[in-house]
Amino acid sequence: MTETSRLLEQAAQITTPWGKSFTAPEANRLDVVIDANDLPAAAAALNAACWGYLAAITGLDRGADDGRIEALYHFCAGAAVAALRVTTPRAEARLPSICAAYPSASIFERELSEMLGVTFVGTPDVTPLFLPEDWSPDAYPLRKDIDLSQPNTVPVRPPPTNGENGKHFIIPIGPQHPALKEPGHFEFSVAGETVIGATVRLGYAHRGIEKAVEQRNWVQDLYLLERICGICSHIHATAYCLGVEKLAEVTVPPRAETIRTLFAELERLHSHMLWLGVAAHEAGFDTLFMAAWRDRETVMDLLEQISGNRVHYSVNVLGGVKFDLEPQHIDALLNGAAFIEERARYYFDLVNHDPLFNRRTRGVGVMTAEQAETIGVVGPTARGSGIVRDVRVEAPYLAYTRCPVEPIVETDGDLAARFSVRIRELLESCRLIRVLLETLPEGALQTRMPRRIRAGEAISRVEAPRGELFYFVKSGGGEMPERIHARTPTLCNLASALILSIGRPLADIPMILVGVDPCFSCNDRTATIHTADGSAEDETWTWERLRRYGIEATR
Amino acid sequence: MNTLNLPERWRDAVETVKRWSRINSPWALHFNSGSCNGCDIELLATLTPRFDLERLGVKLQASPRQADILICTGPVTRLARERLLRVYEQMPSPKYVIALGACAVSGGVFQGCYNVVGRVDAVLPVDVYVPGCPPRPEAIIDGMVKLLAQLQAGEKEKPG
Numbered sequence: 001m002t003e004t005s006r007l008l009e010q011a012a013q014i015t016t017p018w019g020k021s022f023t024a025p026e027a028n029r030l031d032v033v034i035d036a037n038d039l040p041a042a043a044a045a046l047n048a049a050c051w052g053y054l055a056a057i058t059g060l061d062r063g064a065d066d067g068r069i070e071a072l073y074h075f076c077a078g079a080a081v082a083a084l085r086v087t088t089p090r091a092e093a094r095l096p097s098i099c100a101a102y103p104s105a106s107i108f109e110r111e112l113s114e115m116l117g118v119t120f121v122g123t124p125d126v127t128p129l130f131l132p133e134d135w136s137p138d139a140y141p142l143r144k145d146i147d148l149s150q151p152n153t154v155p156v157r158p159p160p161t162n163g164e165n166g167k168h169f170i171i172p173i174g175p176q177h178p179a180l181k182e183p184g185h186f187e188f189s190v191a192g193e194t195v196i197g198a199t200v201r202l203g204y205a206h207r208g209i210e211k212a213v214e215q216r217n218w219v220q221d222l223y224l225l226e227r228i229c230g231i232c233s234h235i236h237a238t239a240y241c242l243g244v245e246k247l248a249e250v251t252v253p254p255r256a257e258t259i260r261t262l263f264a265e266l267e268r269l270h271s272h273m274l275w276l277g278v279a280a281h282e283a284g285f286d287t288l289f290m291a292a293w294r295d296r297e298t299v300m301d302l303l304e305q306i307s308g309n310r311v312h313y314s315v316n317v318l319g320g321v322k323f324d325l326e327p328q329h330i331d332a333l334l335n336g337a338a339f340i341e342e343r344a345r346y347y348f349d350l351v352n353h354d355p356l357f358n359r360r361t362r363g364v365g366v367m368t369a370e371q372a373e374t375i376g377v378v379g380p381t382a383r384g385s386g387i388v389r390d391v392r393v394e395a396p397y398l399a400y401t402r403c404p405v406e407p408i409v410e411t412d413g414d415l416a417a418r419f420s421v422r423i424r425e426l427l428e429s430c431r432l433i434r435v436l437l438e439t440l441p442e443g444a445l446q447t448r449m450p451r452r453i454r455a456g457e458a459i460s461r462v463e464a465p466r467g468e469l470f471y472f473v474k475s476g477g478g479e480m481p482e483r484i485h486a487r488t489p490t491l492c493n494l495a496s497a498l499i500l501s502i503g504r505p506l507a508d509i510p511m512i513l514v515g516v517d518p519c520f521s522c523n524d525r526t527a528t529i530h531t532a533d534g535s536a537e538d539e540t541w542t543w544e545r546l547r548r549y550g551i552e553a554t555r
Numbered sequence: 556m557n558t559l560n561l562p563e564r565w566r567d568a569v570e571t572v573k574r575w576s577r578i579n580s581p582w583a584l585h586f587n588s589g590s591c592n593g594c595d596i597e598l599l600a601t602l603t604p605r606f607d608l609e610r611l612g613v614k615l616q617a618s619p620r621q622a623d624i625l626i627c628t629g630p631v632t633r634l635a636r637e638r639l640l641r642v643y644e645q646m647p648s649p650k651y652v653i654a655l656g657a658c659a660v661s662g663g664v665f666q667g668c669y670n671v672v673g674r675v676d677a678v679l680p681v682d683v684y685v686p687g688c689p690p691r692p693e694a695i696i697d698g699m700v701k702l703l704a705q706l707q708a709g710e711k712e713k714p715g
């Protein structure tokens with residue numbers, strides 16, 4: 001019996017008291033249908049048995065005829081995915097919260113309640129996460145019958161409060177931060193110097209892609225999903241393709257698999273170097289920022305040379321890849337990898353030995369392995385805390401099945417560990433690129449795909465630069481997908497930044513936030529600082545002011 | 556500087572100096588109104604050593620109150636619309652807007668999404684459009700140069 005089937009058997013055993021039916025929709029998966037009221041008990045049992053972690057909650061509207069909303073609670077352990085499936089009537093959708101067992105569920109529950117109109121009983125936070133304040137409270141974007149030709153607005157709902165002292169905050173537009181990415185808005189409560197509460201509001205870059213994919217066909221969706229994120233566009237497309245190809249029962253030629261994997265590693269290189277630069281900037285180390293971005297251009301050149309584009313390289317098509325590797329590309333890749341390796345060694349030395357820099361990273365934002373497990377973090381954030389959580393290792397896909405990855409793990413759990421993990425991953429990616437090129441199979445680049453994708457559900461998990469990317473693809477057999485749910489790694493890691501901020505001096509906050517490499521951050525991250533005891537006026541700080549404060553406080 | 560109280564012959568000189576300095580050191584503010592980050596990382600790459608936009612005197616500046624140019628990326632989402640307008644209002648005149656990337660120019664792939672208001676010029680007057688998904692750093696530099704050339708030629712003089 002393989003490890004995965006042992007895990008699935010164990011999951012079935014744990015959930016036996018509540019399970020009404022047990023099915024295996026595809027390899028490595030187990031679906032357990034339970035009653036909605038048993039949800040907290042079943043989740044608590046999985047948690048007590050330390051069976052995996054909560055990867056995502058997918059909500060499905062089964063339509064007016066069926067009259068039900070279905071929620072899938074996906075738990076992952078190694079390559080095994082167990083889902084608890086519950087349904088609730090559409091007219092009065094109501095589910096019990098599982099935050100008692102899994103605090104990380106809070107963000108998923110917030111998402112589900114505003115997107116599908118499910119009321120979660122006992123969930124700690126009910127403020128909107130993605131939708132604007134003036135969004136109509138009874139229009140749910142992911143319900144099938146929503147009329148999107150209407151603006152669906154109402155007079156502004158009261159702005160969310162921080163819950164600490166019940167005050168309302170209006171967030172002025174702060175100075176914009178030069179260092180990139182998608183906007184998010186944080187609120188921190190402080191007592192003196194110490195942070196005692198933190199919340200987040202997303203949605204400034206929420207475009208409603210998960211709805212839009214239901215209105216476009218399978219091919220168009222590929223290009224839309226690539227544009228969820230410009231930093232990790234390839235991995236989004238890969239996750240989508242893997243899901244759809246599974247549904248269509250199409251096998252991708254081995255050469256295409258290797259090319260996909262190769263681009264995924266190039267993407268990791270450019271993303272980690274981008275992060276290194278931004279993180280160094282937050283610490284006030286602008287020389288490293290510029291150096292990292294200068295060296296990153298080497299990777300951008302490689303991407304461009306092969307694909308013709310620097311950012312949305314769009315390598316994937318359903319059934320394979322668009323571009324082949326020519327001999328001159330292989331030489332360029334080998335030279336590029338050698339250069340990045342040399343630079344990565346230099347950065348590693350730098351971030352570990354620069355005394356000033358170490359004062360911003362050593363012992364800051366410490367997350368123990370147990371904490372990381374409970375919060376459910378993924379990717380380098382988890383690996384910095386000694387947890388081997390890497391989909392490439394646990395559930396290898398594409399060419400990773402042929403070229404195994406050495407997981408990079410550090411045990412200190414602080415920011416310095418997260419720096420080390422990411423820089424060492426640069427080295428590992430360079431090694432992988434060499435191995436992939438050595439073992440590059442010959443053959444075709446694409447397999448023909450059917451126009452229509454047969455009805456069914458598929459899950460694909462891939463390792464994005466920031467951690468596990470989880471896709472749920474459902475087809476109703478038509479030309480368009482019925483539902484695509486993408487759970488990005490940042491959604492999992494975000495909670496950790498908020499939790500780790502508590503009890504830390506305000507000056508550490510910029511580094512703690514940037515330490516999880518949030519893929520939304522910056523740009524106009526204004527932070528509201530308010531004192532908990534009301535002793536001082538509430539203040540709204542700009543991100544820039546907070547950053548400077550952090551740099552000066554640790555001089 | 557209020558030029559009105561100056562003697563006639565000084566006014567032209569002051570205007571010339573102001574225009575000269577604006578063209579030689581325009582400060583830009585970057586605002587992401589819902590982009591996928593693709594445009595943002597390319598804009599940032601434009602500022603780093605390989606492309607070095609700062610050699611044209613362009614400085615990316617964190618405060619709207621000191622900015623001459625607003626660089627917008629992404630389609631405008633409903634939540635970001637209000638903020639975009641407020642940022643624009645906080646900028647001192649004369650002010651210029653660059654729409655960066657297919658999304659900012661036309662709404663791009665996100666046209667018709669429920670949380671998207673539309674392209675940037677549905678919200679603000681735009682002076683320069685830089686297409687591309689995302690535009691290459693060279694294209695961004697070119698857009699900037701075109702804007703500065705317009706300022707030089709006096710085509711874009713706005714009441715200051």
Ligand code: SF4
Pocket residue numbers: 227230311589590591592593594595628629630655656657658659663664687688689690
């Ligand atoms: S133009 Fe392209 S790269 Fe730029 S924000 Fe839109 S989708 Fe992203």
